[in-house]
Amino acid sequence: xxxxxxxxxxxxxxxxxxxxxxxxxxxxxxLLNFSKVSSQPLEPFELKPVIDQAVHEVKPRLDERGLRxxxxxxxxxxxxxxxxxxxxxxxxxxxSNAMEHMTGSGCVRVSGxxxxxxxxxxxxxxxxxxxxxxxxxxxxxxxxxxxxxxxxHGIGLASVKRSVEFHGGEIRVVPRTERGAHFEIxxxxx
Numbered sequence: 384x385x386x387x388x389x390x391x392x393x394x395x396x397x398x399x400x401x402x403x404x405x406x407x408x409x410x411x412x413x414l415l416n417f418s419k420v421s422s423q424p425l426e427p428f429e430l431k432p433v434i435d436q437a438v439h440e441v442k443p444r445l446d447e448r449g450l451r452x453x454x455x456x457x458x459x460x461x462x463x464x465x466x467x468x469x470x471x472x473x474x475x476x477x478x479s480n481a482m483e484h485m486t487g488s489g490c491v492r493v494s495g496x497x498x499x500x501x502x503x504x505x506x507x508x509x510x511x512x513x514x515x516x517x518x519x520x521x522x523x524x525x526x527x528x529x530x531x532x533x534x535x536h537g538i539g540l541a542s543v544k545r546s547v548e549f550h551g552g553e554i555r556v557v558p559r560t561e562r563g564a565h566f567e568i569x570x571x572x573x
Contacts, residue, residue: 427573428470430495431437434482437474438493441482449488452478456495461505464573465550473543476567477509480539484513484564504552507568514565519555535549 384397438454445452463470472491481491489512498504516524527541547554552570559565 408432425465427462427464428466428467430463430507431456432494433467433470434474434493437471437478440471441475441478445478445482445491448482448485450482450485451488451490452544453490453492454494455492457495461495461497462573463505463550463570465570466546469546473546474494474509475506476539478481481509481511481513481564482552484515485511489513497572503572505570505572506521507570508557508564508565509568510559511566512563514564515559515562516556518558521558524556525554 384394384401389397399557412458434454438452442452478491478493485491489516491512492508492510494508494510496506496508498506525540525544527538544554547568547570552568554566554568557565
């Protein structure tokens with residue numbers, strides 16, 4: 384490819400092989416990171432920059448598909464204690480999942496908020512306008528290797544669940560009356 388000596392058909396095929404190799408490399412890296420989450424150092428971090436970074440990383444792919452993203456996070460700092468990069472990756476995974484289940488135009492909404500009570504929590508909502516999650520599989524979407532996608536591997540949502548639980552939180556699918564899916568992450572505030 385670098386030398387530019389390939390005919391068009393071969394160049395396209397080599398690009399396909401490279402693209403698929405990179406995709407598989409990312410999947411394998413995520414699977415390996417799935418088992419390493421507890422070995423990373425803990426630190427306090429704010430939720431807003433984490434959400435902003437995740438959206439920034441996924442935005443070119445959303446734009447490419449004609450999808451919009453809306454972010455809503457309060458001005459007050461929501462500080463979580465844990466692995467900043469793991470939370471960024473978890474939100475990226477939810478955004479990617481939303482994108483894969485949306486056709487045509489639409490919007491993905493990501494929000495952060497504080498939930499009071501004796502033990503205050505930060506709530507992260509990722510809501511899309513895609514095909515939604517049938518009730519019969521809602522309980523299984525976080526199972527390792529369970530997938531409803533033809534080319535899925537069942538690693539993404541399982542790794543999100545593991546990361547959230549490591550942070551002392553929980554993730555759930557919120558039933559919707561409208562079209563689309565709604566994932567809610569609940570994390571203890573530092």
